[in-house]
Amino acid sequence: MLAGGLTLPAEGDIMEQSVFIATAAFGLEGVVTRELTHMGFDAKGENGGARFHADLAGAMRANLWLRTADRVLLEAGTFEALSFEALFEGVRSLPWERWIGAHSRFPVTGNCARSQLMSVRDCQSIIKKAIVERLKARYRLTWLPEDGETTAVTFQLHENRVRLCLDSSGTALNRRGYRTWNGEAPLRETLVAALVSLSGWRPGLPLYDPMCGTGTLLAEAAMRMADRAPGLTRSFDLERWPGAPVREFERLRAEAKEAFHPERACGIAGSDIDPAAVDLAERHLRAAGFGNRIPLHVADMRACAREEQGGVFLTNPPYGERLGDRKACEALYRDLGQMAARHPTWSLSAISSHPGFERCFGRRADKKRRFYNGRLECEFMTFRAREPFRRAVAAEDGA
Numbered sequence: 001m002l003a004g005g006l007t008l009p010a011e012g013d014i015m016e017q018s019v020f021i022a023t024a025a026f027g028l029e030g031v032v033t034r035e036l037t038h039m040g041f042d043a044k045g046e047n048g049g050a051r052f053h054a055d056l057a058g059a060m061r062a063n064l065w066l067r068t069a070d071r072v073l074l075e076a077g078t079f080e081a082l083s084f085e086a087l088f089e090g091v092r093s094l095p096w097e098r099w100i101g102a103h104s105r106f107p108v109t110g111n112c113a114r115s116q117l118m119s120v121r122d123c124q125s126i127i128k129k130a131i132v133e134r135l136k137a138r139y140r141l142t143w144l145p146e147d148g149e150t151t152a153v154t155f156q157l158h159e160n161r162v163r164l165c166l167d168s169s170g171t172a173l174n175r176r177g178y179r180t181w182n183g184e185a186p187l188r189e190t191l192v193a194a195l196v197s198l199s200g201w202r203p204g205l206p207l208y209d210p211m212c213g214t215g216t217l218l219a220e221a222a223m224r225m226a227d228r229a230p231g232l233t234r235s236f237d238l239e240r241w242p243g244a245p246v247r248e249f250e251r252l253r254a255e256a257k258e259a260f261h262p263e264r265a266c267g268i269a270g271s272d273i274d275p276a277a278v279d280l281a282e283r284h285l286r287a288a289g290f291g292n293r294i295p296l297h298v299a300d301m302r303a304c305a306r307e308e309q310g311g312v313f314l315t316n317p318p319y320g321e322r323l324g325d326r327k328a329c330e331a332l333y334r335d336l337g338q339m340a341a342r343h344p345t346w347s348l349s350a351i352s353s354h355p356g357f358e359r360c361f362g363r364r365a366d367k368k369r370r371f372y373n374g375r376l377e378c379e380f381m382t383f384r385a386r387e388p389f390r391r392a393v394a395a396e397d398g399a
């Protein structure tokens with residue numbers, strides 16, 4: 001610890017441990033922390049995500065395998081900044097050359113709250129200037145071309161303490177690469193992955209989405225069942241950082257490729273009343289590597305009749321946000337409740353922003369959680385199975 005509470009990452013090799021933050025949407029911090037713990041990291045949940053220690057190979061593993069986090073940030077440093085001078089000196093003293101190459105572009109974005117320095121634009125330009133000064137000196141350059149790969153720098157100035165981070169993910173982690181076509185109101189893949197694990201479904205139980213839209217719920221469940229790393233076919237910014245352990249990264253990718261067994265994704269199926277949505281869902285599941293293994297068909301949810309005993313309905317029905325759609329939605333929820341009642345050994349989990357969902361559905365949810373679908377405040381409700389298989393599903397409910 002230096003004057004002003006300045007903490008620097010340990011000097012030395014790029015493979016040394018750093019602090020990383022897996023950022024998460026509101027309400028998903030606990031799920032992300034559990035995922036990291038399950039992956040063997042010593043993770044601690046905090047507002048907006050979870051922090052953990054790792055070397056760059058560990059960060060690559062987190063980027064490849066985390067299903068519910070938005071990004072993995074490396075914490076470059078954190079210190080008190082009561083003046084622009086302190087901000088400049090603190091930033092300049094951090095070892096930016098470890099992560100930013102002589103040609104890298106490094107946009108700086110951030111926010112300020114309850115601090116002496118409250119101008120985001122001024123802080124942004126001071127931070128940028130300080131990093132430029134540091135890099136010019138280290139690379140012996142008079143100017144930085146910034147014509148190479150991007151390493152995004154973020155800052156948060158909160159109660160006079162600044163936290164500087166580098167975005168190791170690049171494009172947000174919900175961009176798995178399989179969803180290239182968007183249908184009506186799809187949920188983010190990261191939220192969907194969380195809903196899959198909070199629904200109580202476990203690989204081995206049948207899972208059915210009777211209003212599957214573009215198939216995101218099915219794709220995320222299938223990826224989990226088949227051990228498909230969500231980041232398998234995309235790249236991450238840290239792969240282009242100076243000193244990135246490229247061979248180790250290649251080994252982690254090869255390992256992830258080997259782990260993927262699409263044939264293990266069985267018992268997952270869905271339908272939708274809209275043939276165009278089913279068409280998109282088929283394309284997405286193919287793009288995710290499942291070929292035609294996930295049965296999909298065009299059907300009205302009202303006609304849904306599953307023969308298996310014990311399973312999980314998991315769905316994202318329309319919310320009726322537009323005034324004219326509200327009544328139709330309420331009728332749909334009532335019919336969904338009746339469909340669930342015809343399947344007493346199945347549980348049902350649904351997400352909706354409609355405040356009258358339970359009333360229309362005809363039952364109080366056994367469990368409720370609040371999430372945001374974009375800007376929409378939603379509730380994720382689980383209605384447990386009422387008969388024989390109830391205990392099996394409930395006992396494994398990770399919620």
Ligand SMILES: C[S@@+](CC[C@H](N)C(=O)[O-])C[C@H]1O[C@@H](n2cnc3c(N)ncnc32)[C@H](O)[C@@H]1O
Nearest residue numbers: 186211212213214216272273274300301316318
């Ligand atoms: C909010 S979207 C689902 C989005 C989906 N989770 C995704 O990832 O794309 C709601 C879906 O419900 C479907 N739907 C509405 N009424 C239906 C009904 N009676 N039976 C089956 N599907 C229905 C719509 O066609 C639409 O695709």
